[in-house]
Amino acid sequence: MTSSLKRFTLAVALAIASAFPALAGSIKVGFNAPLTGFAAADGNSALIGAQLAVEQVNAAGGVNGEMLELLVYDDQASPKESAPLAVKMITQDEVAAGISGSYSGSTRAAATIFQENATPYISAYAVHPDITRAGDYVFRTSFMGEVQGRAGAKLIGGLMNLKRVVVITLNNDFGKSLAAGFKETAGEFGIEIASEYTYSIKDREFGPIVSKVKADAPDALYASGYFFTAGPLVRQLRAAGVAVPVIGQEGYDSQKFIEIAGPHAEGVIITTSLDRDSSEAITRDFIEGFEDKAGYPTDMVAASAHTAVLVMAEALRKAGAGDKAALRDAIASSSVDSSTGHISFNALGEVRKDVQVQIVKDGAWRHYAVISDPELLAPPEK
Template sequence: MPVLHRRLLLGASAAALLVAIAPAGAEPAKGEPIYLGVSGPLTGPNAQYGAQWKMGFDLALDEINGGGGIKGRPLAYQFEDSQSDPRQSVAVAQKFVADPKIVAELGDFSSPASMAASPIYQKAKLVQFGFTNSHPDFTKGGDYMWSNSVSQADEQPLSAAYAVKRLGLKRIAVLHLNTDWGRTSKDIFVKAAKDMGAEIVATEGYLADEKDFRSTLVRVRDAKPDGLMLISYYSDGALIARQAKQAGLTLPIVAASSVYSPKFIELGGDAVEGIYTASRYFPGDSRPLVKEFVAKFKAKYGKEPDAFNAYAYDTMILMAAVMRESGTDRKSIHDGLAKVKDVPSVIFGKTTFDTKTRRVDGAMNVELVVKDGTFQLNEAHAAVR
């Protein structure tokens, strides 16, 4: 069966399952809230991601609590600003594990920030649900680390296939965030691209707060690549694209899915036109569950949701399903994540965990390109596992 056809069937069945999660006509939730702790950026260079999370969380809570909550009790969250800084995420973790009302934790945004705090959550037996943590080692921190983010071990080979097999790039320069996440992602991409027959002519790491890439781009230009790979977030990726254009580098650019946000286009302007990326989520997807999510998000916020909104929404729906089925104490949530099956998901169609990796199976790769100031399906696009 074609992949996109399977996606339609998954979407239809997931939409039917949604009735069981938020039954029509249920009384709105009342009483003492059940609290999830959220560790993430509300200030600092990654603050926009925290704002995007809150929109996804709040849309999901409208549905969850409007449909009766968790056995009549409302679900809520306590958001602590970590700036996605590992030092601050550790302090947030200490606060959450000491607070008995926090039954599970969501976040942090970056894998390094989450992984710095993982030993605290593991020791206290409080689930750390890193829903944007794609570092392959995140869930190896212990059996209380779970994620519905696709591991870079799976994503970067898909990025390499997009660059080498779909776009025909043979000499690639890689620019990457010089963090554990960025270096690990770069290593996986480089190996995969080489295995596919490409030559990596340059690799350049940069700091998250770096603003001037001119000398880096000169070195990249001198290596004579036929394409660039950006392992970046949307803010730094947009800045690199702008400066590459100013430097006269007009090569094809492929970027990791972490740039996929309207903010990338807003910050990059004309410089990001023609940049290729991929995503686990695309608002133009024809699955009923995606169409319903996009319509509700637009009605509430007046704009189209991006992948970070979708991951936050999915995560809150998932946690509600786990607590309804297994209970609301810390151990029940941990045990319930291993048992839950086929929870409706905007990203995955249905969510079921591989209990060995504590990650979700079945992610899709939707190939995109920036065209006319928007993300669009790449011409003759193919979604691949």
């Protein structure tokens, strides 16, 4: 019932969208993101980030004189939706390539179809390892969970020199892969994991975990989550008198986290891909452009989608839109400066870039450190 209603809404949306034919002489790039449903907040931010990138590319003359056109599809963060949408993008709407502004489940399903149809596909911020394993047409411009988990271990054990850590893990692809990377490298940095708790993405009430953390008395917490789980978690930890540092990841990376946790957000540190205090023009333009366009400060998903579009545009410039194999090769050999730093890919299509460490200071995300350790941050090659 849910899905039939949603399909109806979708049908209406698509009917409206298809009433406006593609502009002549434009290069079409498909973009799937959750615009309705539980992940709609991230989907809409990602969309604005992607649209901003398209506007910037077109304002600078487009791709070899042709305008870039983003075709947008609502996948509700569901594989059931994203798979047929991927088929439609490729076979009916004839996109040159696709970009995912969506979560892991939906991105995995779509990636398989893009690979089968030999059409390039870039995942902007989905973390599941199997996405790029779909094949050589699939790339990822964000960190894999494992990579970011390793950066978290270096941050806590190395940079902050805190050794007794409680791990709080969100029980989904994102949380589990972060925890795996963290635990794999924790020993190298002298970290002892005092205990680990898991919670579901639907949980907002962490009273029992908070009580147990208090009894565990760790030096620091490594807690995976999204702003809508991490905000309540941090608030409840602090309200119960737990004052130790909380280290999170890019899932926290939104102004909304600070709004939910309020003054309790101060001092929370995360690993992410966007440096708010960057002096690079491309990053500054993105941060300011996003706030103008969206009306709220930027976040990680927007920066990631923005990055993915810039990478795609650069590859289209080199290879053109006609030959998908050439376009794939152009993406694979990318060496692009983007809003989230310098982007290149390894053999598997995983990104190589620095991890940005940000801290909440005076109600905003600020620069704390950069982790650029190619060995530690090396994504898997297969």
